[in-house]
Amino acid sequence: MAIEDDVLVIGGGLAGATAALAAADRGRQVRLVSYKQSTLRHASGLIDVLGYAPAGDGPLVDPFDALADLPEGHPYERVGSEAVRDALAFFDDIAGEAYAGSHTDANALVPTHGGTVKPTARYPVSTAAGLASDDRDALLVGFDTLPDFEAPLAASHLEAAGVPFEARGVTVRFPGITRDDAKITRYAHLLDHDESVETAAGETTARDALTETIRSHLEGESRVGFPAILGDERADAVRADLADRLGVDVFEVPMGPPSLPGMRLEDRLYDALEERGVRVTTGVPVVDYETGAGETGPNGPERIDHVVVDRNGSEIPHRADQYVLATGGLVGKGVRSERERVFEPIFDCHVPHAADRYDWFVDDVFGDQPYARFGLPVDRDLRPLDAADEPEFSNLRAAGAVLGGYDFAAEKSGAGVSLATGYVAGRRAASEGER
Amino acid sequence: MSDAERPTDDPAGDDEFEPIQVFPEAEEMDLRPGADDCYKCSTCDTNCPVAEVDDEFPGPKFQGPEQWRLKRQDDHDVDDSVMKCSNCMRCDSACPSDVPLSQMHNTARGEYVEEQMDKFSREYVRNRILANYRRLAPLGSMFPRTANFVMGLSATQWLGEKLLGISGERELPEFATETFREWWTKRGGNATSKKRAQKARAKRGGTQVQSDEKRIAYFHGCYANYNTPEVAKALVRVYEHFGYEIMVPDQHCSGTPMFANGMLEDARRSAETNVRELAAALEDGADIVASCSSCSMSIRQEYPELFDFEGTKNVAGNTWDAVEYLRVHEDLEGELEGTSIDGALADSNFAYHAPCHARNQGLDGQTMEVLAAIDGVDAHDVGDSCSGISGTYGWKAEHYETSMKIGSEMFDHMEDADAKTGLTECPTCSMQMEHGTGYEITHTLEVLEAALVGTAREAGAQ
Numbered sequence: 001m002a003i004e005d006d007v008l009v010i011g012g013g014l015a016g017a018t019a020a021l022a023a024a025d026r027g028r029q030v031r032l033v034s035y036k037q038s039t040l041r042h043a044s045g046l047i048d049v050l051g052y053a054p055a056g057d058g059p060l061v062d063p064f065d066a067l068a069d070l071p072e073g074h075p076y077e078r079v080g081s082e083a084v085r086d087a088l089a090f091f092d093d094i095a096g097e098a099y100a101g102s103h104t105d106a107n108a109l110v111p112t113h114g115g116t117v118k119p120t121a122r123y124p125v126s127t128a129a130g131l132a133s134d135d136r137d138a139l140l141v142g143f144d145t146l147p148d149f150e151a152p153l154a155a156s157h158l159e160a161a162g163v164p165f166e167a168r169g170v171t172v173r174f175p176g177i178t179r180d181d182a183k184i185t186r187y188a189h190l191l192d193h194d195e196s197v198e199t200a201a202g203e204t205t206a207r208d209a210l211t212e213t214i215r216s217h218l219e220g221e222s223r224v225g226f227p228a229i230l231g232d233e234r235a236d237a238v239r240a241d242l243a244d245r246l247g248v249d250v251f252e253v254p255m256g257p258p259s260l261p262g263m264r265l266e267d268r269l270y271d272a273l274e275e276r277g278v279r280v281t282t283g284v285p286v287v288d289y290e291t292g293a294g295e296t297g298p299n300g301p302e303r304i305d306h307v308v309v310d311r312n313g314s315e316i317p318h319r320a321d322q323y324v325l326a327t328g329g330l331v332g333k334g335v336r337s338e339r340e341r342v343f344e345p346i347f348d349c350h351v352p353h354a355a356d357r358y359d360w361f362v363d364d365v366f367g368d369q370p371y372a373r374f375g376l377p378v379d380r381d382l383r384p385l386d387a388a389d390e391p392e393f394s395n396l397r398a399a400g401a402v403l404g405g406y407d408f409a410a411e412k413s414g415a416g417v418s419l420a421t422g423y424v425a426g427r428r429a430a431s432e433g434e435r
Numbered sequence: 436m437s438d439a440e441r442p443t444d445d446p447a448g449d450d451e452f453e454p455i456q457v458f459p460e461a462e463e464m465d466l467r468p469g470a471d472d473c474y475k476c477s478t479c480d481t482n483c484p485v486a487e488v489d490d491e492f493p494g495p496k497f498q499g500p501e502q503w504r505l506k507r508q509d510d511h512d513v514d515d516s517v518m519k520c521s522n523c524m525r526c527d528s529a530c531p532s533d534v535p536l537s538q539m540h541n542t543a544r545g546e547y548v549e550e551q552m553d554k555f556s557r558e559y560v561r562n563r564i565l566a567n568y569r570r571l572a573p574l575g576s577m578f579p580r581t582a583n584f585v586m587g588l589s590a591t592q593w594l595g596e597k598l599l600g601i602s603g604e605r606e607l608p609e610f611a612t613e614t615f616r617e618w619w620t621k622r623g624g625n626a627t628s629k630k631r632a633q634k635a636r637a638k639r640g641g642t643q644v645q646s647d648e649k650r651i652a653y654f655h656g657c658y659a660n661y662n663t664p665e666v667a668k669a670l671v672r673v674y675e676h677f678g679y680e681i682m683v684p685d686q687h688c689s690g691t692p693m694f695a696n697g698m699l700e701d702a703r704r705s706a707e708t709n710v711r712e713l714a715a716a717l718e719d720g721a722d723i724v725a726s727c728s729s730c731s732m733s734i735r736q737e738y739p740e741l742f743d744f745e746g747t748k749n750v751a752g753n754t755w756d757a758v759e760y761l762r763v764h765e766d767l768e769g770e771l772e773g774t775s776i777d778g779a780l781a782d783s784n785f786a787y788h789a790p791c792h793a794r795n796q797g798l799d800g801q802t803m804e805v806l807a808a809i810d811g812v813d814a815h816d817v818g819d820s821c822s823g824i825s826g827t828y829g830w831k832a833e834h835y836e837t838s839m840k841i842g843s844e845m846f847d848h849m850e851d852a853d854a855k856t857g858l859t860e861c862p863t864c865s866m867q868m869e870h871g872t873g874y875e876i877t878h879t880l881e882v883l884e885a886a887l888v889g890t891a892r893e894a895g896a897q
Contacts, residue, residue, distance in 0.1 A: 001766055036531045041478045176490075183480045183494055185487040233844075258481045274816070279804055283528035284797030311797050312735035313752030316763055332531070 011326030015400025015418035022426030045261025047122035051412025087423035115157020130251035175209030322429035329401030375404025495526035521825035548697030569688035636678035652716030714746035790861035824867035
């Protein structure tokens with residue numbers, strides 16, 4: 001017996017989770033299979049749609065103004081701008097109170113841990129008091145055991161970037177942390193549980209000790225920014241408590257990997273999956289597939305009958321009516337490369353690339369890198385296309401970073417493309433099954 | 436294949452490229468490709484339940500690839516923090532780059548115990564005893580009532596803590612008055628099972644007729660044999676219900692507690708016996724199933740990672756979780772449709788905890804999916820946190836507090852759940868669940884038995 005569902009989504013990141021949620025919303029029995037934990041744990045937690053045009057213009061004030069000018073083959077061009085709006089509305093519904101930014105089409109400017117400013121469409125409420133468009137002076141607080149956030153440097157960078165306020169950075173000791181490489185989960189746990197800690201003044205609690213430390217550094221600023229380690233399960237309560245004690249607004253500055261805002265978003269998405277009855281299988285890879293008879297005659301695209309999941313050597317068949325491939329790009333390993341070729345490892349879908357690998361990159365590191373656009377070309381139904389521009393399979397759609405034709409790092413479009421294509425792939429997979 | 440195994444440049448125009456062997460022939464396990472695959476994203480660290488609550492634990496990234504690199508210099512010993520790793524193996528499924536973290540931890544821990552731990556220390560003696568539960572259990576189980584009485588005495592618990600460092604906070608598990616293997620032999624062993632399986636196949640008849648014999652070899656592990664034979668009996672009855680003939684090969688401990696305590700030589704001896712016996716069962720046409728998620732984890736993953744006896748890979752590739760096997764080979768959910776439960780488990784709402792070692796096999800959602808087919812059964816998943824006991828870890832006096840801190844999230848969720856009975860597939864998780872909440876804990880196979888066979892009927896028939 002195969003394990004049977006209506007829709008099978010391969011990949012557990014933002015695109016995969018969105019596809020699964022969108023399909024489940026239409027009443028289908030959905031399963032999501034994810035090999036490893038999703039790269040949401042590397043993600044800032046910001047939901048960007050388009051920060052810069054492909055030619056480099058920007059930061060863009062309104063990402064929607066720029067969608068119409070995107071080149072053919074860009075994922076946004078494939079799904080159309082209405083789908084991008086629908087997908088964002090779908091996300092807003094799932095994110096609820098946890099995210100802000102839905103009141104306007106315009107990009108928000110969120111300060112990052114490097115002191116740059118990132119244009120983004122939606123942002124976690126924990127970052128809301130830190131927006132660069134806000135003209136209140138800000139104190140940034142770093143910790144000497146957390147070298148990923150150098151607060152004085154980030155503050156200088158922000159000022160150099162021309163923010164309309166004064167930024168000042170201080171580095172302090174985090175109460176209760178002694179080791180130089182404490183994990184971000186350890187900081188969050190101390191604050192979540194307000195554990196007791198030893199300070200020079202005797203035993204107190206983590207939140208109390210932290211606010212006492214910060215208080216002496218405040219010089220009239222009405223907002224204080226911390227690296228994004230302010231709690232995990234009880235982040236809202238931690239932030240509110242610190243703000244209350246200090247009498248100022250408290251915000252988080254998104255960090256590099258691993259990232260608590262990314263993990264909180266992951267938790268929220270997986271809670272939503274559970275609520276909608278999506279079956280989730282993690283820790284095992286999809287390694288192979290079998291096709292059945294083509295539904296459009298002998299010359300039509302093949303139809304995937306089932307995929308094979310590997311569990312420590314045992315091969316478990318999983319069958320569904322429709323499949324969504326959301327395995328990520330070069331980082332998520334949904335697209336891989338060898339010396340001679342770039343390929344998609346599960347279905348061996350076509351990945352256009354130059355034959356000579358010296359043409360895969362340009363010498364200018366920050367230049368227009370061809371490899372950044374490697375991925376699957378798709379039709380307007382998000383079905384992967386072969387070298388002859390014909391669908392590879394009749395019942396496979398692709399979403400998220402496995403798609404080609406865009407450079408999410410340069411455009412600041414990673415989350416938006418995952419949402420829009422995940423949403424469309426999930427809805428189409430669900431309605432296809434209804435026919 | 437990692438990038439490290441691949442040549443980095445191509446001599447111009449030469450198709451017949453022969454990579455040069457740069458490193459000397461490895462005499463021990465070569466973990467270099469795994470270490471090189473780590474790009475330090477630290478996702479593993481955010482999954483480590485110990486690092487979250489214990490300031491002194493440097494986390495899986497250090498214990499694995501970083502320590503491996505440090506060890507290339509002869510003047511570095513294995514850091515003693517490796518003994519703080521609980522071997523939950525959550526880091527394995529966290530890693531986006533396939534770094535074999537638990538394999539590295541097992542190897543480092545083995546080396547630490549072998550070369551740096553004082554063999555006369557209390558810690559070593561205690562760990563050896565805990566790791567070799569399989570050797571002590573037969574003694575307790577010979578006089579179960581006496582053993583249970585003595586071990587339940589507070590004086591015994593006090594002595595255990597003072598002499599051996601076994602936490603006096605925990606109640607030692609009770610020995611069953613009859614082991615599973617005693618019951619199995621009394622029942623007529625394989626011959627009886629064969630008959631019952633034939634009868635079941637005949638009875639299933641109709642569209643379900645299967646002429647070919649269906650056979651499994653059951654790896655029950657120590658706990659289901661000595662302490663919870665009701666789990667093992669449930670497996671037998673459920674499998675016979677589907678017409679399977681059951682074999683119960685000779686077996687030793689799966690090795691899980693030995694890996695966790697760095698007793699790799701003990702583990703090797705046990706694994707050698709198990710691989711030999713299980714490979715023979717495969718020859719006889721059986722597939723291997725296990726009811727304990729750590730036993731199946733050990734055979735499926737740790738054996739091929741650490742040992743290379745003849746047949747290891749074959750045994751690993753043909754070992755299954757007991758419920759998963761039925762799901763793939765039978766229409767388990769179809770069979771459960773319309774069933775309900777009476778007897779002791781009737782009207783139970785279950786608080787389900789997925790053990791880390793089931794999670795790592797991709798089985799974390801399975802129990803909830805399967806039980807949903809039974810009428811009147813309401814199961815609540817209590818979340819993805821670790822129970823904190825991790826086998827022998829939580830038994831050690833110095834780790835007791837860490838273990839309970841890790842478990843607190845699960846305890847809270849169990850108490851919030853609208854449930855009467857706890858449910859899991861791991862023996863030590865079940866001890867922790869009971870210890871932290873006072874719930875009665877049962878095994879998924881016992882629920883399936885109640886739905887498919889009915890406990891009362893079977894008890895009368897035996």
